Amino acid sequence: MRIAVVGATGAVGKECLHLxxxxxxxxxxxxxxxxxxxVGRDLNSELGLDLPLAPVTTVEAVDFTKVDVAVFCAGADxxxxxxxxxxxxxxxxxxxxxxxxHRADVPLIVPEVNPHLLANRPATNLVANPNCxxxxxxxxxxxxxxxxxxxxxxxxxxxAASGGGQRGLAELADTSRRRLxxxxxxxxxxxxxxxxxxxxxxxxxxxxxxxxFSHEERKIVAESRRILGLPELRISATAVRVPVFDxxxxxxxxxxxxxxxxxxVEDALATVDGxxxxxxxxxxxxxxxxxxxxxxxxxxxxxxxxxxIDPDDDHALWLWIVADNLWVGAALNALNxxxxxxxxxxxx
Amino acid sequence: MRIAVVGATGAVGKECLHLxxxxxxxxxxxxxxxxxxxVGRDLNSELGLDLPLAPVTTVEAVDFTKVDVAVFCAGADxxxxxxxxxxxxxxxxxxxxxxxxHRADVPLIVPEVNPHLLANRPATNLVANPNCxxxxxxxxxxxxxxxxxxxxxxxxxxxAASGGGQRGLAELADTSRRRLxxxxxxxxxxxxxxxxxxxxxxxxxxxxxxxxFSHEERKIVAESRRILGLPELRISATAVRVPVFDxxxxxxxxxxxxxxxxxxVEDALATVDGxxxxxxxxxxxxxxxxxxxxxxxxxxxxxxxxxxIDPDDDHALWLWIVADNLWVGAALNALNxxxxxxxxxxxx
Numbered sequence: 001m002r003i004a005v006v007g008a009t010g011a012v013g014k015e016c017l018h019l020x021x022x023x024x025x026x027x028x029x030x031x032x033x034x035x036x037x038x039v040g041r042d043l044n045s046e047l048g049l050d051l052p053l054a055p056v057t058t059v060e061a062v063d064f065t066k067v068d069v070a071v072f073c074a075g076a077d078x079x080x081x082x083x084x085x086x087x088x089x090x091x092x093x094x095x096x097x098x099x100x101x102h103r104a105d106v107p108l109i110v111p112e113v114n115p116h117l118l119a120n121r122p123a124t125n126l127v128a129n130p131n132c133x134x135x136x137x138x139x140x141x142x143x144x145x146x147x148x149x150x151x152x153x154x155x156x157x158x159x160a161a162s163g164g165g166q167r168g169l170a171e172l173a174d175t176s177r178r179r180l181x182x183x184x185x186x187x188x189x190x191x192x193x194x195x196x197x198x199x200x201x202x203x204x205x206x207x208x209x210x211x212x213f214s215h216e217e218r219k220i221v222a223e224s225r226r227i228l229g230l231p232e233l234r235i236s237a238t239a240v241r242v243p244v245f246d247x248x249x250x251x252x253x254x255x256x257x258x259x260x261x262x263x264x265v266e267d268a269l270a271t272v273d274g275x276x277x278x279x280x281x282x283x284x285x286x287x288x289x290x291x292x293x294x295x296x297x298x299x300x301x302x303x304x305x306x307x308x309i310d311p312d313d314d315h316a317l318w319l320w321i322v323a324d325n326l327w328v329g330a331a332l333n334a335l336n337x338x339x340x341x342x343x344x345x346x347x348x
Numbered sequence: 349m350r351i352a353v354v355g356a357t358g359a360v361g362k363e364c365l366h367l368x369x370x371x372x373x374x375x376x377x378x379x380x381x382x383x384x385x386x387v388g389r390d391l392n393s394e395l396g397l398d399l400p401l402a403p404v405t406t407v408e409a410v411d412f413t414k415v416d417v418a419v420f421c422a423g424a425d426x427x428x429x430x431x432x433x434x435x436x437x438x439x440x441x442x443x444x445x446x447x448x449x450h451r452a453d454v455p456l457i458v459p460e461v462n463p464h465l466l467a468n469r470p471a472t473n474l475v476a477n478p479n480c481x482x483x484x485x486x487x488x489x490x491x492x493x494x495x496x497x498x499x500x501x502x503x504x505x506x507x508a509a510s511g512g513g514q515r516g517l518a519e520l521a522d523t524s525r526r527r528l529x530x531x532x533x534x535x536x537x538x539x540x541x542x543x544x545x546x547x548x549x550x551x552x553x554x555x556x557x558x559x560x561f562s563h564e565e566r567k568i569v570a571e572s573r574r575i576l577g578l579p580e581l582r583i584s585a586t587a588v589r590v591p592v593f594d595x596x597x598x599x600x601x602x603x604x605x606x607x608x609x610x611x612x613v614e615d616a617l618a619t620v621d622g623x624x625x626x627x628x629x630x631x632x633x634x635x636x637x638x639x640x641x642x643x644x645x646x647x648x649x650x651x652x653x654x655x656x657i658d659p660d661d662d663h664a665l666w667l668w669i670v671a672d673n674l675w676v677g678a679a680l681n682a683l684n685x686x687x688x689x690x691x692x693x694x695x696x
Binding site for chain 2 (some may be wrong): 154156158173176177180187194195196198199200201202203204208211212213234236238240242243244245249251253262280284285286288289290291294305306307308309310311313316318320
């Protein structure tokens with residue numbers, strides 16, 4: 001299989017290459033695609049990889065008739081400009097951006113939740129990868145719905161700087177250094193996150209519309225309903241950027257249709273592939289972003305802890321969910337979509 | 349009036365002195381109390397103040413029959429050991445710790461919410477200052493209840509390192525410096541926050557009990573119900589420590605008994621003394637902890653933004669609340685209690 005990674009030098013694209021190196025999807029040939037400034041770079045030597053990689057090329061220069069799969073991770077503008085051309089040429093496009101997520105003719109897939117929507121090749125040749133916050137959320141909510149029935153979901157997020165790409169990561173490091181060197185310095189100017197993030201919180205991710213909800217919050221609501229197949233689900237969110245480098249965290253309040261117990265929920269989630277449950281009897285009984293980011297094994301999982309039921313309401317529980325937004329929330333989900341498509345047989 | 353500040357060299361005690369310097373409560377004489385190691389320190393010169401301050405003494409050495417008011421901010425152990433002796437000697441004790449908050453004969457006061465409970469001097473001579481997260485929460489919920497009736501409250505907190513005192517602040521700075529100098533360093537050992545906080549999140553504040561809820565979360569529930577005078581209120585919380593130096597933030601989901609509009613809620617809160625409302629038409633439409641910490645004026649207020657109603661449910665809204673946990677959440681609330689007691693006349 002020949003795979004193009006569009007945005008190969010970005011935060012998500014690089015993680016795609018690392019995951020391909022690990023054999024998440026077997027490939028014969030990789031076409032790394034980036035902007036003109038990166039043409040000719042040898043990403044094997046830059047990233048310490050040993051992949052069947054061509055030199056970096058631009059998206060305009062790619063002949064997509066000779067590409068089986070194109071993973072787009074260069075942002076919505078590039079996707080809007082180039083992804084349909086790639087799909088029309090015959091490549092299966094898995095798009096990481098929000099460009100096509102709202103389209104009824106483009107399946108929005110989390111392989112652990114709704115892989116059946118890939119039973120047949122989409123006529124558009126397009127598959128959308130959901131928003132990072134949504135993916136880790138629905139991977140915990142899907143088995144919980146089977147266990148107890150979702151009645152209402154209230155989410156507060158704690159999202160990492162890596163969601164702002166390499167520029168976001170560098171900015172958090174630079175501005176944090178500056179604040180530590182001079183605590184009395186004035187607050188930094190707005191940067192990648194619209195507001196200074198160092199030792200601060202930015203409670204708006206993406207622009208707010210007339211309702212007051214931010215783009216990130218609207219994505220969590222609309223995409224979760226669609227992926228879970230629950231268009232009427234009561235779900236609402238507040239999305240907050242926090243001064244953490246890697247991994248998004250979420251505290252999730254769920255009202256269930258049937259009564260629940262903490263051990264029942266722990267048991268129901270613990271049997272699900274790809275979920276790591278931290279039981280109340282463990283110490284600590286919760287995941288944390290910095291620890292989850294440490295190993296490839298934990299970066300590949302959705303971590304759920306602090307499972308607890310309101311003492312006076314056995315239809316109300318809390319979850320604390322942590323996952324690597326670049327892996328679980330982006331590159332790994334995209335490659336898992338490719339893997340599902342391969343297994344269906346229609347992706348020759 | 350003669351006032352003793354017990355724990356005067358700690359994070360909250362120092363803020364008490366700064367606020368006394370500003371004349372929040374008129375005093376004739378201040379007795380600063382700390383541990384033996386601090387005896388004799390001159391806090392006026394250390395803190396750049398010009399107060400009627402005696403040299404630092406120990407709590408055992410204080411003759412509380414000669415003290416009108418004692419503000420205890422040295423932690424629950426000191427309060428349990430010494431506060432009742434001070435109260436029995438005739439001093440009005442305003443206690444910042446959790447030692448007496450559960451006692452029916454000790455009023456738990458937020459002056460903007462339930463000052464009427466101080467109409468008469470408490471027979472115990474004890475008044476409890478609530479938990480920091482609770483104070484900023486109920487100051488926004490109280491007028492919202494009058495406006496629309498509270499049906500259910502779901503809180504997720506983003507709490508600053510200053511809640512762990514000066515040691516917590518120093519630890520966040522030191523461990524952040526270390527992480528920036530060596531990104532590949534192993535995660536720091538647990539310190540003041542039970543887990544490493546630098547560029548991390550610690551989703552458990554205080555010990556969890558059999559229900560799985562942490563001490564901080566149980567305090568928010570029990571104290572909010574009591575202060576609001578709503579013992580049956582449906583309220584639940586997740587409390588998370590975040591790598592921010594000053595000011596606690598909270599995202600609060602409220603289900604109301606009557607339908608609400610965003611502008612109606614903005615208007616209702618904007619008229620309340622001590623609240624600063626960020627309307628949807630402002631930019632930014634929300635407060636942030638690092639900015640709130642910058643000036644004395646903003647440190648003295650509760651800041652509420654991102655007021656928004658669910659598009660498909662006019663009984664469900666969100667608030668984003670930020671306040672300085674050392675001022676609004678501790679020292680300033682305690683001194684405001686003293687101020688109310690002074691005005692009632694029973695505190696001669």
